[in-house]
Amino acid sequence: MTKDQSQIPAGVDQTIALLAQHDYLAGRALATPVFLALTMQRPLLLEGEAGVGKTELAKVLASAFGAPLIRLQCYEGLDISQAAYEWNVARQMLEIRLAEASGNHSAANVAKDLYRREMLIERPLLAALTSKQRPVLLIDELDRADEPFEAFLLELLSEYQMSIPELGTIRAEHPPIVLITSNRTREIHDALKRRCLYTWVDYPDAQRELDIVRRKAPGISEQLGKDVVRFVQSSRAVDLFKPPGVAETIDWAHALQAMNTVSLDSERIDETLGVLLKYQDDIERVRQSDVKAMMEGRLPGQ
């Protein structure tokens, strides 16, 4: 048994504990699929609103296992040469010229020379397969990449291998821990979903969010922490276009700390609302609604 395998938590409770050690407070609903993904060596597809800690989970897992984090940020037009590998064509051209100049070139030899391993420039996906140690591979915001790219991931995710036509198949010695995140700007293809464990990451409840704020903004006063969480929780119940995520809560707590706030009042809220809400419409709506009620954890108007 290698070292990093022995680190895999033995159960759901141990997974929660391991994540908590690294300041990530996960509920059972999230810890269970994480535990399963680790044990079964299956990719984990995380969907959920922005700012609920999908990307953070990968970072935490990497530091928990002392593994390198290899991150592939997806975007429209992403293709193999940016995601997986690229041939060092400039060097190849040079070698061809050299071979021609020296005069001793047979097509077969040149081909063998040109398509050897050193000529390959590794991009994140290939790097994840060739890593000396089991890495955490984060494929972030897969929904941003266009659909043809997903098909390319199928082989990688089910077999942990990659076929390079000129070279052959490269198989992972240490299969990476794969986390895929999606903000659902479009639906991920079923073929890809089938190969993954799926989980929807939800906003945390008030108690857990308070614990998170305390951990992430150490030194926050007891009162302010409670005020912040209460306000955020009730603002999620308001009909907002983009309700604040945990990331925004933490940012807001930091912002309020920086302004030496001891406890929350409507004036302070008004000044700092832009940290929490990112749409002008939403900010207007909160300003117009019953801020006092929200501070007390009630729905506006109730």
Added chain:
Amino acid sequence: MTPVQSDLGEGPEKPTLIGENVVHFGRFLRHAGLPVGPDRITNAMRVLALVGVQNRDDMHSALASVLVDRHENQPIFDGAFEMFWDRAGEIKPTVAQLTQDAQAGQKSAEQVMHARLAQQFQTPIGPRPNDETEQADAAATFSGRERLREQDFASMTQEEFRAASRLVRALQLPLETVKTRRSRNAVRGQIDLRRTAQRMVRTPDTLRPAFRQRIEQDPPIVVLLDISGSMERYARMFLHFTHGLVRRYQRVDALVFGTRLTNISRCLRDRDVDVALSNAAHQVKDWHGGTRIGSSLRDFNQLWARRLLGGNATLILVTDGLDRDDGTTLTREAALLRRFARRIIWLNPLLRYDGFEPKAAGIRTLLPLTDHFLPVHNVNSLAELGEQLKRRH
């Protein structure tokens, strides 16, 4: 058959028992409409073996992680899980009984479960079946294509309507393609170094460059269709038109709304127009009801706009603009929608009346936000839509 056993240790026959229960559960979910194949069942057994059945919540999350793959299905799964497994991780007696009955070849448990879940999750109310009384006059009044193209959909007889829907489906949209950021091999364009190098290896001493070109794609189209009572004839014709679009173009999404919003893109993917439309009919629950444009737009903005209106999409809004909601929601949501869509084309059957004036509050709200405002009441007006889409701004 007793598939029920709570004490799951390491005994040899135990995996079979839990396995059997999982298989039944999978079937149960399939009837509720979840795509649960044998591979998922196998995975479900594996995760249960890992997590165990002692903690019901863990069991729930574990099964969900392999049996659910989209958030919309979560409530169905939760409901089914609640119905199927009791506290001790056993099958509930009622369900076990049903399953047993099915195996004994008695009253089909599947049907019963299906009916029960169906009651819970859907109440299929299709559109009114075609009116038989209108058939008689069909042959006599049919008078050639030209008239058909100008005739108002609402005043057509059944047979004319059918003929017109064939015309509508055949309408071509002269859409201009959009360049994507992906490229493919081509005979001219940019030089593709990788393939050029490959060629040089194959045939040394020659340099024959290979090229690649950006892939061009059809632009995305999103159709937002009002199916309330006042829109009935037009909406059906427009469904035909949308089905034609879905069949022909890669990225067409269709949503219908009356009092609530339903995405029918998947239903319309079926090749056969009748199957596609009846699929859609079953999914939609508010045919010919009232209209709540404001709240429907809000749902669209919340749930779909970010997903469908990327990549310079064109939004086709088909409604008469007569809203039952109060105006504030509509004003707010329409403004938001304006910022998402590259182009909004509003098709309004009311426009066919000469001297049409935008008096209704809903119409006045929507009007300034649209790029094009067109009548959609006959075949020719739909053909004009093609012209509008061709023009790029």
